[in-house]
Amino acid sequence: MRLSGPCVPVPSSTSIIIVPGWRGSGPGHWQALWAERLPHARCVEQDDWVAPTRAAWVRQLEQTVLAAPQPVVIVAHSLGCIATTHMGPEAASRVCGALLVAPADPERRAVLSDFAPVPYAALPYRSILVASSNDPYCPVRLAGAYARAWGSEFVRIQNAGHINVDSGHGEWPLGWALLQSLQGDFEAVRATA
Secondary structure (H helix, E strand, C coil): CCCCCCCCCCCCCCEEEEECCCCCCCCCCHHHHHHHHCCCEEECCCCCCCCCCHHHHHHHHHHHHHHCCCCEEEEEECHHHHHHHCCCHHHHCCEEEEEEECCCCCCCCHHHHHHCCCCCCCCCCEEEEEEECCCCCCCHHHHHHHHHHHCCEEEEECCCCCCCHHHCCCCCHHHHHHHHHHHHHHHHHHHHC
């Protein structure tokens, strides 16, 4: 499903950092499609998409966040959500919001085990966690526990799989609206400051 009409502009006073999950976000994935339509977005590139290590992934994410010219809004999927929660305080202080979609459970797959244990501390910025009732990579109860621990707003979607290309999520208009919500809140705070 394509978004109809012109793309709703995203405020340029934030830098969008797209954080793909394990094996990256290939063509047709909503993250790749959004990266094409958001001129100020930057996608985190990892050296090893297949055998990820927490230290390398988090270091690359932190470098990308710290190099951003404006406050950052993170758009993470799957293992990218977990990498985001592992960021240190210096990088996290640059983040003004995060859309965390279909988080992974690193304890379910040996190749992801370096990302365990998952931090269970409140994130220092507004976050929205979106999870599916039938995600094969993370039970919705665990996603809900993540949301509570991180202080994230929790959006539960029925039967949406891993919210990726395989589950039929190309453009993904709901996610786009949630991103707009995060950015709109930041703009409103800046206007009153």
